[in-house]
Amino acid sequence: MASPSASSSSSLSEEELTLIVKWSGKEYTVRVCGDDSVGELKRRICEVTNVLPKRQKLLYPKIGSKLADDSVLLSQLPLKSSLKMTMIGTVEDDIIVDQVDSPEIIDDFELGQDEAVDIKDKEVNKQKLRRRIDQYKIVLRNPCRKGKKLLVLDIDYTLFDHRSTGENPLQLMRPYLHEFLTAVYAEYDIIIWSATSMKWVEVKMEQLGVLDNPNYKITALLDHLAMITVQSESRGVFDCKPLGLIWAQFPEFYTSKNTIMFDDLRRNFVMNPQNGLIIKPFRKAHANRDSDQELVKLTQYLLSIAELDDLSLLDHKTWDLYAEDNTKRRRHA
Incomplete structure (x- = not known):
């Protein structure tokens, strides 16, 4: 009792x-x-x-x-x-182009299997997700496409080095970004989800030429208000991005079976660990932009798994081995 x-x-x-x-x-x-x-x-x-x-x-x-x-x-x-x-507090009418003054999370962590499952299945977190579904309405920029899988992308250190400085944002954009988005758009709808404000998300994506690119369309943008706070015994309280928010609002298009999320912080997909892929962070853009091939390799991976019925059955931790093996099989064939 x-x-x-x-x-x-x-x-x-x-x-x-x-x-x-x-x-x-x-x-x-x-x-x-x-x-x-x-x-x-x-x-x-x-x-x-x-x-x-x-x-x-x-x-x-x-x-x-x-x-x-x-x-x-x-x-x-x-x-x-x-x-x-x-x-x-003060409203930010004038957008701050960079987010240098925002706290940076460097100490990412991987929860144990039991604890990760516990967070995902805990009733209090399911309640938080239900409240978020009621409170946060996703605004579509372009229609969802029947039969397409869903790719959810982070911005900071995934598509863009937000800590370095440059004469213009294009110098800080991850190499092959537009080629990547163009290629995967054939098989995936694309949603961009950042832990920053919507105004910053819109301005940054506009500056990088993502929102008006003729070769692909972005389905929706999500910001920090779509996240929920969860608690773990070993790591305390932290925010995460529950994909259930998207699945609940567009159930006829997206489910756990056809969704994959890229993020440089694994804590962000603790509510749906089977759908998350850790992308190598893109930092120090000026030193690394000539050698960074992450989006090229991830393009191969996304296209090679697009034909599968259930993406959640994959172990995305070994995505690079899967993509490499698939490329070798195609060459052999």
Whole structure:
């Protein structure tokens, strides 16, 4: 039998809270749950104020500095429904072309098999995903295509070196990006999902010539508001990109069987590990752009698996061996 403290903690985690956030002379209503983190609260505030989470400072006397830690769960704070807190922050009307001032995640990690399955199957995370499906509506830039598989791409260090500086963004673009997108578009719809703001995603993709390229079309763009926060025993609280959000909104086109996601951070696909492929990060663009062949090799891999019925059965950790073996078989034939 559960102890009274465990029972009250559980009810607090599942309880929905309605908070009032005062900012710029106005009051905004934000709904969260106890199992959400402070970072998730900031995402909800961003939705109604357009102030990015990294620009927000939350003030509430009884809580103090804990509101500065995005990983703290709201169930650990003395919050009550209808509580009023103050937010200090500025809307970024003028887009910051680079994201140098955003925190960089270098300590990526791989969870153990049991823990990864536990996160994916944990009911609290399924609830978060359901809430996100209700809250975040994907806007299609181009129609989904029947019979095509789905490729979900990260931006930073996947398509673009966002930490280096250049005279123009094209100098920081990963080699063969347009050739890659053109080739895979024959078999895959393409969605770009970044952990940054939508404004930055749109501007960066525009600058790289991705949004208006005549040789391929981007199905949709997703930003940080589409992510959810999960907790692991060994690694604490972190954000991830649940593909279930896409599958739920376009079930007649995309499923776990026909979707693959490229990201340089494996933590981003912890909710769907069987669909994720770790791409080698593209850093130090000026030194590496003449030698980086990652997108060339990944083009071969994507086209070689496009005929398969269920991509989730593949071990994407060995994608380079699969692509190499497939190329040798074609040469032999």
